[in-house]
Amino acid sequence: MEAAIRERLDNFIRRKGLRQTPQRDEILEIIFASDEHFTPDQLLERLRIAGTKASRATVYRTLSLLLEADLIHEIELGDGQTTYDPNFIDHPNHNHLVCIDCGKVVEFEDSHLDLQTECLTRRLGYRAVRQSLRIEATCERLRQGGSCSDLIAARVKGKRLPNRKK
């Protein structure tokens, strides 16, 4: 984890008159140990595996905090749970493509696209603060080749597929 992240949270905490606690440290540590998306449940599981003791309530409360400090973003994957993305610090303008065959999420950036939406927004009389483009798509590999390693991996993990509650 980059030092810049901890510093950003520390500043936020100080500015708000909040407190540094072991739980908050541990949660921050786990989240930014990878650049993977996660749900509150997944985060809790990672914490359990790492042997830390933060409760579910604290996890939710800390997520709100990190959201407010703009260290993570909420993203909508269409599976009925809120997913958090820790990757907006390194890639502030990235978007998501969700494969509806296997649920795989591909991140991508495109400056041309950003420019385009920025112009559109201004033309409508607004100033863009945040944008999220979500593309739902089917896998060409699966459609043409009959198989896709991501789908197999998803089945193995018993992953919850998009647009399917439960």
Added chain:
Amino acid sequence: MEAAIRERLDNFIRRKGLRQTPQRDEILEIIFASDEHFTPDQLLERLRIAGTKASRATVYRTLSLLLEADLIHEIELGDGQTTYDPNFIDHPNHNHLVCIDCGKVVEFEDSHLDLQTECLTRRLGYRAVRQSLRIEATCERLRQGGSCSDLIAARVKGKRLPNRKK
């Protein structure tokens, strides 16, 4: 409401071996009486006002049906409830701009943007099925002129603002 909509549902119902019921008719009628977005709750209220008797459960079940028949789309407004958009029949590729000052939702279309994302998707090895671009933005009118009629309207209606649960 255009006849094409009812026909589309009728076909769907026949094809699936389902049944035409007064509740489904009434819900369809109310939804397509306008091109406004709605939450399940708002729909239920409109039904109550119109004096129809469909229950909450039936509303939810019918929404799933209409979703499957592709007569409505789910859109994500970030206020903790699912919002439905009946306007994709007339405008299949439209996107949404949400004003974070007042919650107003502006719909817009842009073929250049569509082309752009289509190319991006193909380059990533996928085939786009659906895309949703949501822009969160602040109102220039409010920022520069100090007021915005949409904000006043939202306050009058006690509207739930985006990114605020409750």
Added chain:
DNA sequence: CTGATTGCAAATGCTTTGCACGCCA
């Protein structure tokens, strides 16, 4: 008739909250 559909209430699943205790500043 037969099976799809409905309404009701109970259940579900995610998230938030009230409260008493503990701990950071």
Added chain:
DNA sequence: TGGCGTGCAAAGCATTTGCAATCAG
């Protein structure tokens, strides 16, 4: 020491579901 933060369990909300009665075809 004064609050903020935590854990727990209970509460909240939107949505889904089991079931018996009802209705469409």
